[in-house]
Structures are given as C-alpha cells and as structure tokens.
Amino acid sequence: MRYAGLLVMPAGFFLSVAAILLFPGPVQRTAFVLCGLAVEAMGLVVAVRGHMQLRSENR
C-alpha cells in the first residue's frame, strides 16, 4: 500500500508538467497543476496509511 501511494505521486508531478505544456490559458493551467497536486496529496495519504498499517502490525 505504501509503495502504491508513492508510485501514484510522480503521476501527479507529470500531470503538473503536462499542464504547463498543453494549456496556454492561465485558468486551465492553474486548474490542472492543482489537480496534479491533488493526485500527489492522494498518493501521500495512501503512503501514510500504508505506514500506519505497517506500524500497527509491528506493535
């Protein structure tokens, strides 16, 4: 689970980079970069939960 979360995070980064390449308009750019950050945040949440699960198993 933690690896899955960490693997999702670069997808958010590539979404942010793609946004500045694909969209010339500032509103679309900002929206898609924010979406990229949201994907990263989701990946981070999954990674955190994975570590919490691992920690509770090791207790």
Place this chain on the structure above:
Amino acid sequence: MTPLSPMPFPETSFALTLVLLLVAPLAIAGVALVNAGLGRSRSAAQSMLGALVVISVAVIAFAVVGFAVSAETARDFVVHVASKPWDWAGEGHFLLSGLASTPPREQLALLFEFLSVALVVLIPWGSGADRLRLPAGAAIATVLGAFVFPLVAHWTWGGGWLAQLGTNFSLGGGFIDGGGAGPVHALGGLAALAVVWIAGPRKGKFPREGLSTAMPGHNVVYVLFGCLVALVGWLGWNLAGSMLWLNKAPSGLVITAVNTMLSATAALAATFAVTRIRFGKPDASLCANGWLAGLVTSSACAGVVPALDALFTGLVAGVMTPLLVELFELALSIDDPSGAISVHGAAGLWGLVAAGIFGPKPGQFVAQLVGVSSLLGLMLPVLYFIFSLMSRVIAFRVDTDGERLGMDLHELGGNAYPEFVVHRDESYR
C-alpha cells in the same frame, strides 16, 4: 530566474554577499542545537558529533560530484519538448576542477550551495534522533550531497527547468526561491519523512494501547538559544540569497531583513497563542518549532513579498506548525523528535506557495506550484526508494540494546553528561 553569468555583480555586492555568507553558518549551528536539545540526554553527544559528520560527508560529496550536477554550464543536460528546452542537470567539472578561474559570482554561488547542503543533511539527522546510526546518517548525507540536493539546486538556482518557467512559459519570473525554502528546507523535510518512515519510531513511543508516549527534549535552553542563533544565520542566508538568486541590490536588502524578522516573530506569536489555547500554557519546544517555521517560510518569501504579507505568511506557519506536529505524532504515528517534517518540510512548501500568492508577477503562483509539485511528487518517492534500498545494505536503526543504552554510550562509548545518573526507562519494561 535569470541565469547567473550575464548579470553584473559589482565588487561591493561581492564583498557584502561574502560577509553575509560568513554569518549564514549560524543558521546551521542553531538547527544543530535545536536538534540536540529536542533529543534525549543520552543521545546528545551523538547528535552533535553526528551533525558534524553528516555535514562533512555531504560537503565532500557535493564538492566531488554534486557541484558538477548543480552548476550552470553551456553543455547542460537539456531535453527539448514542444520546442522548449528543459534543463534537467548540469554537466560541470567534477572535484571542483577549474574553480579558481570561474567568475567571482559563481564562486559565491558555490559557497552558498556548500552551506545549503550542510543544512539539508542536518534536517533528516534531527528527525532520526535517538535511533539513527552514524553510518546511516553518513550514507544519507552522501546521497543528498552528491545527487539529490544538486539536482534540485540546479533546477532552482542553476538555470534549470524550474528557473526557466518564466522565460519558456511566461510563468512570472520562473520558480523563485532566494533563501532555499525548496532545495534546502522542503527537500530536507521530505528526506526526514522518508528517514523516519524507514527507521521507525523510538522504542516505546507508540505503545500497543493508549496514546503515544511523550518524550520531551532534554534541554529546552539549547533549543531556545538555538532559535536565537539561527535568526542571525537566517538573516545572512536570506540576504545573501536575495543578492545571488533574486539579483537584489544592496539597497533593497533592508526589506528582506525586516521580512525575515517579521515572519519569525509572527510565527512565534501564533504558536505561543495556539499552544496556550490548546494546552493551557505555552509550550516552549513547540514555540521554538514555530519560530523556526517562520524563518523557513521567510526563506522563500522575504525577498519577494511586502512586509505585511511576510507577517501573514509567518502567522500561518506559526498556526500550522504545532497542529501538524500534533497530527504527525498522535494521528499518523510519525515519530519526529525535532519536528523537522513540519518545521522544514511543511513550512518550506507553504513559503514557496506563499511567494507565488503574494509575489509581484502574474503567473508566479503556477510556477511556484510546479516547483512544489516537483519536490513533493518526484523527490519524496525518489528519496524514499533510495533510502529504502540503502537500508537493506546499511542498518538505519540502532538495535534495541543500543537504544536502551543511549546513542552516546552505544556509538561513542561515553555520555554527553557523564556526571548524570542514567535512570531506567519505564518504556522498556
């Protein structure tokens, strides 16, 4: 950000930047004191010696390999996408060869990056206090100093793709970060998160039943004195960074200094109020964290925002930091003795975003967000996977017996305070 070479840099600016950079190591000393004070007394000597060791290893690694990656040269590793150049890494000389013949401004940039790499490696070292072994700290410092920090430093300060966002995509002035909130603090904070995840919590920190065990720092005077020392260093750091990376004239530096002070003081006031409201009395170590978080935020903002906005960004950092420290410990089971993930990681990322919100140029916000995205989305997973592989070769964590004895006795053979009586730790029953 404008590339280094074409900008004029008069002798007075050179001399002033050099003097400021000679003050900047006080920030490193302050952070080292805070780390030692927030750890246990039986690991204090290992913490301070470890600080010197990781700094030494990182600086050497940066000198041998890192500067070649971070330097801006005519033959950088550039990929063209959509007819735009994306400069990913420098291809300078290894072992600092040809340093004497480089322009004075680039020599100052090298000194700035030497100090930066020293601070970067100190951040995860503080988070791994009381259980991270010295060899593991040295290995982490090698990776950060040789590859990871130089890459981010090149993107930000060496004319890399983040710095070129302004010229290539009309995103403000490109990713701006005069004091190193991104390449130094956010990167260090994210490295700290990876280290803490891999090393695990201190023994007895999260018992099977009940809340986490409080393990307060052993010397709050070190911590608070470290904050005062760090302020002096941070002033030098932010002012030198403003001259080097934001091309500020000496006459514009007073505002940067004022903003640094405002950010730190506002953050302290906010943390003081938050802890007073939450716990009935102000918490000294959390207030120290708040002060440092304000300074970290100022690293990104001090050179680019007006005074009132610097005050506001500090206030936000000061409110955010104690809440995050509590969240990480109580809700997420992350044992971070120095609070570095909140102080350097979260406050660094907030500072970068704030510089975009309150920055003067249109499009700056998106440039800053892309920078944040690259740190969080790319560097955190990369760091985690590298450290995870390293931990299979070098044990990050000391064994249970060593942790019970304390890192001083276990790794150094002597205590920091030999006249102290060592009490049995109840958590080992």
